[in-house]
Amino acid sequence: MALPKIQHAIFELEVPSTGKIIRHRLFTVKEEKILLLAQESKDPKQALLAMKQVLNNCLIDMNVEDLAMFDLEYLLLSIRGKSVDNKINFTIKDPETAEVVKLSLDINDVKVSKNSEHSNQIRINEEYVLFLRYPTITEFEKMIENGTPTAESNYDMMVSCFDKLVSEDSVVKFSDSTDEEIAEFSNDLDSAVITQLKKFFETMPKLRHELKYKNSNGKDQIFVIEGMETFFI
Structure with a gap:
């Protein structure tokens, strides 16, 4: 039995x-x-x-x-x-x-x-707002797969958390974009936006x-x- x-x-x-x-x-x-x-x-x-x-x-x-x-x-x-x-x-x-x-x-x-100053929305310019999502375990695995996290791996994680770009009349999801398009977009961000991106991770729950x-x-x-x-x- x-x-x-x-x-x-x-x-x-x-x-x-x-x-x-x-x-x-x-x-x-x-x-x-x-x-x-x-x-x-x-x-x-x-x-x-x-x-x-x-x-x-x-x-x-x-x-x-x-x-x-x-x-x-x-x-x-x-x-x-x-x-x-x-x-x-x-x-x-x-x-x-x-x-x-x-x-x-x-x-x-x-x-x-939770930090009261935390926000997942970053204004890129007068037209667009960037929405971020929280990193998952998969992103953390990628960051440490080659050992100690580096500036490059930290930056890659930051970019991987781009969720969508919103204006008054459009919503663009980064999941629908190519790696080349995302790389070009991220390379065009100014220092003020990068500072806000860092703050998102520093104040994250x-x-x-x-x-x-x-x-x-x-x-x-x-x-x-x-x-x-x-x-x-």
Whole structure:
């Protein structure tokens, strides 16, 4: 007699960037093994691959490639909290005393931090407004595939996030344009627009949390956790 297939409970989560409600199942032993191996590898490429694989396994009717990177990080952390434990205990080395400090992170306290000055719209001139989308895990994979990110790879990611160009009477989607057309357009942008593009990425929402503690010198310290390191701590 064949072993029965285990049926998993279904839960709901809200995607931070869109407010859309998605459905998911919890981690199984298979997903926990994938993440453990990625954590032990200390390899950013392996970590990204593991995150994508696990969420593809757990999300229902949702393509991971469509998620902003901070959405993906938040969903993964939230599902981990429901699947394993909402508390993560770990140690750090205090930068002042070099002592080992024990800390505890409650996953339920970790939120997506949003900057009030952030905008995905940049005015190119009196006629056109450039709309940007958030980078996905695919863009991050491309950026680090050759090792440490470079100025060129950062610029390529920035250009890959061009979504559409809007005027009063037209909408041009960059997905309908050729690589040559996009390259020509980006090369014609002035320095003021480039500054706004950089600001978009600098103020982009991110998974961030601060843990306060006191070291052996009695000094109040803050340990900041951001992005992927929140999960692979």
